[in-house]
Amino acid sequence: MLSSTLTSALPGVVETLSVPLQVDYYSAQLFNGLVLGMILVLISLGLTIIFGLLGIINFAHGDTLLVGTYVSWTVIDATGSYFLGVGGAIVATLVLGMLLERTLLRYTYGRYGALLQLLLTFGVAELLRGSVIFVWGRTGKNFSTPAWGDSAVDLVLFSYPLYRVFVVVAGTVLIAAVYLFLNRTDLGLLIRAGTQDREMVDMLGIDVSRLYMVVFGIGAALAGTAGALIGPVRGAFPTLGIELLIPAFVVVVVGGLGSFRGSIVAGLLIGQLQVMTGVFYSEAAQAIAFVFMAVVLLVRPDGLFGAEVAAE
Amino acid sequence: MISAVATRVRSFSDRVGELRLAFVASLALIAILPDLMGPFIASHVMVMAIFAMGYNIILGFGGELSFGHAAYFGLGAYGVILSLEHLFSSLYVAIPVTVVAVTALSVVFGFLSLRRRGIYFAMITLALAQLVYVIVFQWADLTGGSNGASIPITEAQIGPLAPMNNELHFFFVVSALFLLLFALVARVVRSPFGRVLKAIRESEERALHLGYDVDKYLLLAFTMSGAISALAGAIYAVLFVFISPSLLFWQLSGEVVIMTIIGGIGTLTGPLVGSVVFIFFSNTLTRVTDHWEIFFGLVIITIVMLAPEGIIGLLRNTFLDENESFSIRRLIERLRP
Numbered sequence: 001m002l003s004s005t006l007t008s009a010l011p012g013v014v015e016t017l018s019v020p021l022q023v024d025y026y027s028a029q030l031f032n033g034l035v036l037g038m039i040l041v042l043i044s045l046g047l048t049i050i051f052g053l054l055g056i057i058n059f060a061h062g063d064t065l066l067v068g069t070y071v072s073w074t075v076i077d078a079t080g081s082y083f084l085g086v087g088g089a090i091v092a093t094l095v096l097g098m099l100l101e102r103t104l105l106r107y108t109y110g111r112y113g114a115l116l117q118l119l120l121t122f123g124v125a126e127l128l129r130g131s132v133i134f135v136w137g138r139t140g141k142n143f144s145t146p147a148w149g150d151s152a153v154d155l156v157l158f159s160y161p162l163y164r165v166f167v168v169v170a171g172t173v174l175i176a177a178v179y180l181f182l183n184r185t186d187l188g189l190l191i192r193a194g195t196q197d198r199e200m201v202d203m204l205g206i207d208v209s210r211l212y213m214v215v216f217g218i219g220a221a222l223a224g225t226a227g228a229l230i231g232p233v234r235g236a237f238p239t240l241g242i243e244l245l246i247p248a249f250v251v252v253v254v255g256g257l258g259s260f261r262g263s264i265v266a267g268l269l270i271g272q273l274q275v276m277t278g279v280f281y282s283e284a285a286q287a288i289a290f291v292f293m294a295v296v297l298l299v300r301p302d303g304l305f306g307a308e309v310a311a312e
Numbered sequence: 313m314i315s316a317v318a319t320r321v322r323s324f325s326d327r328v329g330e331l332r333l334a335f336v337a338s339l340a341l342i343a344i345l346p347d348l349m350g351p352f353i354a355s356h357v358m359v360m361a362i363f364a365m366g367y368n369i370i371l372g373f374g375g376e377l378s379f380g381h382a383a384y385f386g387l388g389a390y391g392v393i394l395s396l397e398h399l400f401s402s403l404y405v406a407i408p409v410t411v412v413a414v415t416a417l418s419v420v421f422g423f424l425s426l427r428r429r430g431i432y433f434a435m436i437t438l439a440l441a442q443l444v445y446v447i448v449f450q451w452a453d454l455t456g457g458s459n460g461a462s463i464p465i466t467e468a469q470i471g472p473l474a475p476m477n478n479e480l481h482f483f484f485v486v487s488a489l490f491l492l493l494f495a496l497v498a499r500v501v502r503s504p505f506g507r508v509l510k511a512i513r514e515s516e517e518r519a520l521h522l523g524y525d526v527d528k529y530l531l532l533a534f535t536m537s538g539a540i541s542a543l544a545g546a547i548y549a550v551l552f553v554f555i556s557p558s559l560l561f562w563q564l565s566g567e568v569v570i571m572t573i574i575g576g577i578g579t580l581t582g583p584l585v586g587s588v589v590f591i592f593f594s595n596t597l598t599r600v601t602d603h604w605e606i607f608f609g610l611v612i613i614t615i616v617m618l619a620p621e622g623i624i625g626l627l628r629n630t631f632l633d634e635n636e637s638f639s640i641r642r643l644i645e646r647l648r649p
Contacts, residue, residue, distance in 0.1 A: 057431045107617065114431050115377050116616050119573065122566050123612025130605030246442050246562070249435045257432065283450050290443035294424055297436065301427040 024158035029279050030272070031155075035164050037271025038171030039230050043248040044255065044263040045178060046222035052195040052258040053215045055114060056105065059121040061223050062245025063128035068093045068224025069236045070136050073143055082146035089228035090221050097220025100124060101213045109212075125241075133238050140237030149232065167229050174225060175264060178218075182260070191215055195258070247274075250293045255303055262305030321631040331498055334581045338494060341584060342487050349592065351479035352551075357591045358486040359548045364571045364583030365490070365497055366540025371569065372578030373501055374533040375513035376426075379434045379565050380441030383421070384538040386560030387414045388545025390448060390455060393463045393555065403468045407546045411539055418538025422531045429516070438562055445560040460556035463549055476550070486547055490584070493540060498580055500536070509533055513578075541568075570612055576622030585623050 043065060050058050058064075071092040072085035079085075104124065108117050149163025182188040194201045194211055202208045227241075234240060251270055255262025270289050278285035296304060324333070345354035367381050391410030392403075400406045425436045448455045455461060468476045475482040500506050508529050512519045520526050549555050558564070567590070575586025593611070597604040619626055 051431075057435065104613065104617070112616075112620065116620050118377065118431065118434060119569060120613060120616045122569075123609045123616060125609070126605050126612060127609025130603050130607075130609055134603050134606060242562070246439060250439050253428075253432060253435055253439065286446040286450070287443055290439050290446070293436070293439055297424055297427050 026279070027155075028158045028160060029275055031158075031160055031164065031168075033272035033275035034268070035167050035233070035271070036275055037268035038168055039226050039244070040248055040251050040271050041175060041264050041267030042171055042222050042226035042229070043244055044251040044267050045175065045260070046219035046226075047248060047252050048255075048258055048260065048263045049178075049182075049191070049222075050216055050219035051252075053191055053198070054105070054212055056117045056121065057114065057257075058219070059118060059245070060100070060124040060128055061121075061219070061248070062241030062243075063125045063132070064093050064096060064220045064241070065223040065227035065230075065244060066132055066236075066238065066241035067096060067128060068227030069143075069231045069240060070132055070141070070227075071224070072228035072231055073141050073236050074136075076146075082149075085231075086225065086228040089224045093224025093227070094217045094221040096224075098213050098217035100220070101216035105212075105216070106209070129238055129241065136236070138238060140235050143231040143235045145232040163232055167233070170229060174222070178222070179260070187211075187214070247289050250289045253303060254293055254296050256305040257303070259303070259305040262303060266304060318631045331502075331580070334579075335491075335494065335498075338581050338584050339491070341588065342490070345588070346480060346483055349595075351483045353591065353595060355479065355483045355486050355551050357587050358483065358490050359544050359551060360568075360571060360587035360591060361584040362486075362490050362493060362547070363541055363544035364568055364575065364587050365493060365580075366537045366544060367568045368572050368577060368579075368583050369497065369500075369537040369540070370530075370534050371572055372582070373506065373509050373513060374530050374537075375516075376429065376530065376534075377434045377569065378425070378437040378534070378537075379562065379569070380421070380425075380437030380439075381537070381541050381568055382560050382562060382564035383441035383444040384414050384418055384541035385545035385548070385564065385568070386448070386555075386557070387417065387444060388542030389549035389555045389559050390461065390545075391542070392546040392549045393461045394454065396464050396466060401466070403466050403550065407543070410546050411542045414542035414545075415535060415539040418535050418542075419531070422534035422538065426527055426530050426534065438565065441560065441562060441565055445557060445562075448560055449557045455557070458557060460554055462554040468550075482551065486551075489543075489547070493543075494580065494584075497540075501580070505529070505532070570615070573620065573622055574615060576624030576626075576628070579622070579624040579628070582622055582624040589623070 043061065047058060047061055050056060050061075068089035072089040074085075075088035076082055076085035104120060105117065108120060112120075145161075145163045149161065149166060151162050152159040153162050153165050155165075180188075182192055190201065190206055190211055191214075194206075194208055198208060201211075226244075230240075230244070247270060248267075251263060251266045254270065255264075255266030270292065273288055273292060274285050277288040342358070345357060348354070349357065363381075363385055367378070370376055370378050388410055391414060392406050395406040395409055396403065400409070421437070421440045424440065425433050428436060449457055451457070452459075466476065468474075470485065473481040473485060475485045501509075508519065508524055511522070512524070512526050512529055516526055519529075545559065548559070571586040571590045572583055573586070574589050575582030575584065594604065594608070597607050601607065615622075621629065
């Protein structure tokens with residue numbers, strides 16, 4: 001059940017091993033690494049902005065992603081439109097995130113430390129996964145690639161499935177959108193200010209608690225979008241969320257929690273590292289991210305970009 | 313009514329000492345377990361109680377939340393099976409050797425994880441444990457991979473007791489071991505080392521400025537908890553005969569946290585009470601519903617929101633001196649971002 005690994009995120013890695021030493025093969029693998037990296041960046045960005053403002057590390061993030069995957073599957077199944085599916089996943093996880101913040105996390109601020117908040121989100125993760133299993137069943141769903149994504153694009157050196165090119169483009173657009181939102185809008189300014197000094201923003205008469213809700217919703221929606229994007233690549237099955245959450249933790253530890261830049265660099269790096277290791281020594285593909293994390297911790301305990309030690 | 317009972321309990325506890333009270337209460341609880349749940353499940357409870365007690369050293373007394381203790385538990389289980397298969401014929405050689413080996417690993421992992429604290433510590437312990445899971449899973453030639461592994465048939469007579477053939481005898485042995493470890497942990501917690509550990513839990517910064525090598529103390533606590541977890545895992549393998557890589561998965565790491573919290577973190581009886589409640593609850597749930605995750609999630613949420621002190625913590629608040637549970641509350645409120 002848990003055997004599907006991150007490298008099988010990109011089926012084709014093992015099969016194509018028999019025709020090595022070709023430029024097109026390796027460049028296609030580089031692109032596979034980019035796809036995985038994009039997904040990891042999206043997941044870790046959600047984790048990181050939630051952590052930045054609320055100081056919570058959200059263990060339910062992976063299962064929020066799972067909800068996104070399944071909701072998009074259902075919408076696509078019903079309407080036949082892939083983009084409606086992505087939209088459905090975004091809306092559903094946005095609402096889910098805001099609800100969670102309003103109903104549960106709200107009551108932990110100031111009362112409990114990060115330790116219990118983490119456990120609370122662990123409970124939420126179980127509840128979400130249980131509910132997904134309750135609604136959609138324990139066996140996975142076959143997630144077909146949208147019709148337009150089946151064709152291959154000629155990228156000069158190699159041809160590559162259009163859908164995966166779309167994932168990379170969509171991921172880039174989303175990351176840019178989040179960046180612009182945080183840096184160019186008033187709400188983004190408030191969020192950044194709140195990340196630096198919550199009390200001060202509160203004292204300036206801004207409703208920080210509403211800010212919390214919005215940020216939790218956005219973080220959850222990022223996970224939900226990642227879930228919808230990865231659906232056609234991996235399929236939908238109940239442990240998908242957990243499997244992606246743990247490498248995302250590695251990404252935020254390596255990148256430095258709360259660091260936007262760190263998440264992007266570390267996410268792309270680890271995606272590439274995992275796929276490339278898979279090419280040369282597939283047994284180590286899953287382990288390599290953890291080994292990399294251990295090395296980074298030894299050399300730079302605060303992560304590659306983490307100067308601030310906010311959580312301690 | 314409650315206050316009258318509380319006064320009596322308090323005076324009784326003052327007379328006999330809280331530690332003795334805890335020990336006797338544990339003994340009484342253990343004594344009724346086989347009748348309550350049958351000897352096999354009672355043994356399971358005791359194994360998990362040992363695990364949770366080991367875990368409690370780092371969470372309850374060290375104040376750091378590890379989310380990767382399944383690694384030590386699972387490696388203890390795999391270690392005992394593999395060493396029986398390839399190295400030794402006696403269980404009583406295989407178990408100590410396994411525990412020593414896993415303890416050595418927990419020193420390395422502890423060192424890495426303790427580079428950071430709080431949330432980071434939790435995530436790093438989790439990631440390192442997943443590393444172990446992935447390796448055990450992938451190294452199918454040695455470990456059996458997803459098929460799991462089973463323990464070779466061994467003789468393990470201890471005097472008149474035959475724990476391998478008789479479930480009740482097994483229960484006696486594992487309970488005796490639990491009580492031994494209970495005494496050991498109680499001793500450690502009250503030792504100078506334990507006091508420094510408590511000081512670190514209350515305020516790491518202050519302990520640091522008082523000149524204590526905080527990292528070293530926490531690493532020692534982490535290692536002890538890793539060693540006890542490995543021992544629990546080894547016994548688990550003997551009890552269940554068959555094991556699978558899910559023993560190393562983060563689910564179990566989460567479960568031991570929950571067990572410890574249900575009972576009461578930072579208390580001596582908490583882990584036992586927590587595992588009794590948890591095992592009873594999860595056995596009942598898996599019997600009556602296919603959707604245990606939903607209920608498991610709801611239980612975690614309820615406990616965290618309403619009673620993070622756990623059962624023993626609540627009892628203590630009601631009946632005993634507030635002082636001790638005050639520090640537990642500090643632990644709960646700690647790590648506030």
